[in-house]
Amino acid sequence: MSITKRFLLPLAKARLPLYAGVDLGGTNIKSALVDDEGRMVAFHTEPTHADRGPEDTAARMGRTVHTLAQMAGIATSDILAVGLGTPGPQDLARGVILRAGNLPGWDNFPIRDRLAAHCGHSVTYANDATAAAYGEFWVGSGRDYDSLILLTLGTGVGGGIIIGNASIDGAHSHASEFGHIIVDPSATARRCPFGHSGDLEAYCSATALKARAAEAIQQAAGGTLVDAVRGGEELTPILVSREAAAGDPLAMELIEETARWLGIGIVTLMHTLDPEAVLIGGAMTFGGEEAPVGRAFMERVRAEVRARAFPLLAEKTILRYASLGGDAGSIGAAGFARRSVAG
Amino acid sequence: MSITKRFLLPLAKARLPLYAGVDLGGTNIKSALVDDEGRMVAFHTEPTHADRGPEDTAARMGRTVHTLAQMAGIATSDILAVGLGTPGPQDLARGVILRAGNLPGWDNFPIRDRLAAHCGHSVTYANDATAAAYGEFWVGSGRDYDSLILLTLGTGVGGGIIIGNASIDGAHSHASEFGHIIVDPSATARRCPFGHSGDLEAYCSATALKARAAEAIQQAAGGTLVDAVRGGEELTPILVSREAAAGDPLAMELIEETARWLGIGIVTLMHTLDPEAVLIGGAMTFGGEEAPVGRAFMERVRAEVRARAFPLLAEKTILRYASLGGDAGSIGAAGFARRSVAG
Numbered sequence: 001m002s003i004t005k006r007f008l009l010p011l012a013k014a015r016l017p018l019y020a021g022v023d024l025g026g027t028n029i030k031s032a033l034v035d036d037e038g039r040m041v042a043f044h045t046e047p048t049h050a051d052r053g054p055e056d057t058a059a060r061m062g063r064t065v066h067t068l069a070q071m072a073g074i075a076t077s078d079i080l081a082v083g084l085g086t087p088g089p090q091d092l093a094r095g096v097i098l099r100a101g102n103l104p105g106w107d108n109f110p111i112r113d114r115l116a117a118h119c120g121h122s123v124t125y126a127n128d129a130t131a132a133a134y135g136e137f138w139v140g141s142g143r144d145y146d147s148l149i150l151l152t153l154g155t156g157v158g159g160g161i162i163i164g165n166a167s168i169d170g171a172h173s174h175a176s177e178f179g180h181i182i183v184d185p186s187a188t189a190r191r192c193p194f195g196h197s198g199d200l201e202a203y204c205s206a207t208a209l210k211a212r213a214a215e216a217i218q219q220a221a222g223g224t225l226v227d228a229v230r231g232g233e234e235l236t237p238i239l240v241s242r243e244a245a246a247g248d249p250l251a252m253e254l255i256e257e258t259a260r261w262l263g264i265g266i267v268t269l270m271h272t273l274d275p276e277a278v279l280i281g282g283a284m285t286f287g288g289e290e291a292p293v294g295r296a297f298m299e300r301v302r303a304e305v306r307a308r309a310f311p312l313l314a315e316k317t318i319l320r321y322a323s324l325g326g327d328a329g330s331i332g333a334a335g336f337a338r339r340s341v342a343g
Numbered sequence: 344m345s346i347t348k349r350f351l352l353p354l355a356k357a358r359l360p361l362y363a364g365v366d367l368g369g370t371n372i373k374s375a376l377v378d379d380e381g382r383m384v385a386f387h388t389e390p391t392h393a394d395r396g397p398e399d400t401a402a403r404m405g406r407t408v409h410t411l412a413q414m415a416g417i418a419t420s421d422i423l424a425v426g427l428g429t430p431g432p433q434d435l436a437r438g439v440i441l442r443a444g445n446l447p448g449w450d451n452f453p454i455r456d457r458l459a460a461h462c463g464h465s466v467t468y469a470n471d472a473t474a475a476a477y478g479e480f481w482v483g484s485g486r487d488y489d490s491l492i493l494l495t496l497g498t499g500v501g502g503g504i505i506i507g508n509a510s511i512d513g514a515h516s517h518a519s520e521f522g523h524i525i526v527d528p529s530a531t532a533r534r535c536p537f538g539h540s541g542d543l544e545a546y547c548s549a550t551a552l553k554a555r556a557a558e559a560i561q562q563a564a565g566g567t568l569v570d571a572v573r574g575g576e577e578l579t580p581i582l583v584s585r586e587a588a589a590g591d592p593l594a595m596e597l598i599e600e601t602a603r604w605l606g607i608g609i610v611t612l613m614h615t616l617d618p619e620a621v622l623i624g625g626a627m628t629f630g631g632e633e634a635p636v637g638r639a640f641m642e643r644v645r646a647e648v649r650a651r652a653f654p655l656l657a658e659k660t661i662l663r664y665a666s667l668g669g670d671a672g673s674i675g676a677a678g679f680a681r682r683s684v685a686g
Binding site: 089098145146147161163168169170171172173174175176177178180181182183184185186194196197199261264265267268269270271272273274275276308310312313316317 | 432441488489490504506511512513514515516517518519520521523524525526527528529537539540542604607608610611612613614615616617618619651653655656659660
């Protein structure tokens with residue numbers, strides 16, 4: 001919640017020049033100063049305070065760029081380029097946030113140019129999930145691949161598409177809205193918070209997992225997940241994951257059902273984009289490959305892909321977790337800035 | 344079935360240089376000679392005779408390039424570049440048809456290089472549906488847009504993705520396999536001929552329409568479609584379209600159900616790629632915008648898009664029929680050849 005700073009690679013070991021990336025979220029502003037190989041020299045986080053209005057936030061975002069320079073012991077003008085990622089929907093060409101669900105009252109705010117005014121650099125603007133995908137592509141678990149898609153599973157479901165060092169942004173800045181691809185066309189399908197019926201977000205977000213778990217618990221005979229919730233514990237994906245790890249069948253079923261829906265969506269994306277790699281990131285990754293539940297989740301996704309995809313793609317497409325966690329967006333925004341000045 | 348030739352734009356009016364495009368299908372080889380503005384100077388069709396083996400077909404494909412040159416009164420060496428589109432699955436980088444369903448026994452045939460050997464030009468190789476998308480992008484109903492997807496509805500369902508003069512081919516040459524995106528995940532979903540459950544091809548191909556119509560007719564009380572089929576007429580999409588045009592409710596319901604499934608798939612593609620335009624081509628377009636059934640079909644697709652897509656995309660994305668018909672693939676293959684030599 002408060003301001004945090006991390007000092008990382010010493011400047012003396014960095015490969016110059018340096019780039020700054022700012023990742024604006026509904027809760028926090030995350031900013032990274034990275035070197036030419038994507039290694040972080042400094043990292044800074046502070047609360048967004050979206051309720052203070054966009055201009056206040058933009059001014060503080062500008063100051064974080066100066067702060068990053070100070071942390072590294074350089075002048076802000078020594079930063080070669082600055083990148084920015086924000087939630088959508090947005091108009092990337094105009095640099096405008098149109099109507100972000102987690103930034104109420106910010107409609108049509110020209111965030112790119114306001115940040116530029118406050119930090120003294122022109123700003124390369126991207127969707128936040130696309131920036132995260134580019135971060136993974138540049139230096140994360142996608143660094144060995146020429147093309148990838150990233151699906152981010154959190155409160156909502158987002159994503160990004162990177163093909164050969166370029167992102168697919170769409171004609172109206174609405175590409176890679178993977179949360180809103182249709183996975184269940186039936187009249188009884190679940191709905192996402194945007195009101196879309198049967199889309200991926202209605203099944204694979206943290207919100208969706210909680211809703212499905214609450215319904216299942218009401219009808220369940222027993223088990224440790226049921227006991228925990230009836231005993232007063234808050235129903236969260238972390239609780240479901242904990243009880244799944246402890247062997248509760250209902251908890252594991254809820255997680256595997258999430259994986260099944262995700263696998264269905266991934267098959268559609270594989271047959272549309274055929275990327276070299278599909279990465280899964282965000283909070284809903286259940287500890288990743290290091291954790292039993294994370295491994296079970298990924299294995300269930302893979303099983304659905306094997307059952308539904310072209311055999312050649314099921315065999316060859318890399319399917320793995322993202323590796324940069326919450327740093328991906330700011331690193332990727334810096335990476336887009338770097339790409340914008342590359343020869 | 345036989346060899347046909349069409350002479351079109353006179354050479355004296357063509358804008359040089361000229362390009363040849365060859366579109367290999369399971370039934371016919373279609374070849375076009377086009378000028379620098381994509382206008383056809385000559386067109387040639389002959390049967391594929393896939394059963395004679397791939398080398399025989401490749402030799403005849405090479406001869407069609409010479410024939411096109413003769414038709415135009417130029418030397419084959421005066422053609423600046425040659426393009427080829429073939430069905431997938433294929434390996435575009437290696438120039439190989441892997442295992443095309445309608446070219447039995449052709450597995451792993453190096454079609455690109457064999458055509459090159461027979462026509463004396465190096466050959467630019469593409470997926471046939473992607474070539475058709477590029478043809479529409481270059482000179483067809485997509486010519487005013489910077490990005491588009493084409494869905495081709497025929498015996499199967501295919502498609503292509505063009506963004507800013509480039510195609511999305513995929514890491515394994517399997518992108519834009521729109522027939523195999525999942526639209527119905529249920530255990531009772533229909534299957535496409537590849538065995539995929541609940542994919543778009545299982546609902547929107549001519550094969551699927553016939554299968555759904557046959558089931559509906561078995562259970563129907565009456566109507567002109569039922570009468571026609573019980574009277575011995577062959578059940579085809581054309582018959583269904585004719586009876587829908589004549590006012591048969593069952594026939595129109597079958598067509599609108601096809602449109603509903605197509606709309607669901609298109610929403611997923613819009614939320615993934617956000618193209619400026621979505622084009623629908625192939626035999627299953629029911630006469631297009633000029634015909635009452637074609638208009639009803641498109642209107643039902645648009646209604647599904649309005650019900651499910653982001654409002655901004657439902658409002659702004661162009662949704663229309665392709666315009667080049669069966670010429671799109673050969674023109675697009677020539678267009679890819681032209682692009683390969685552009686500065």
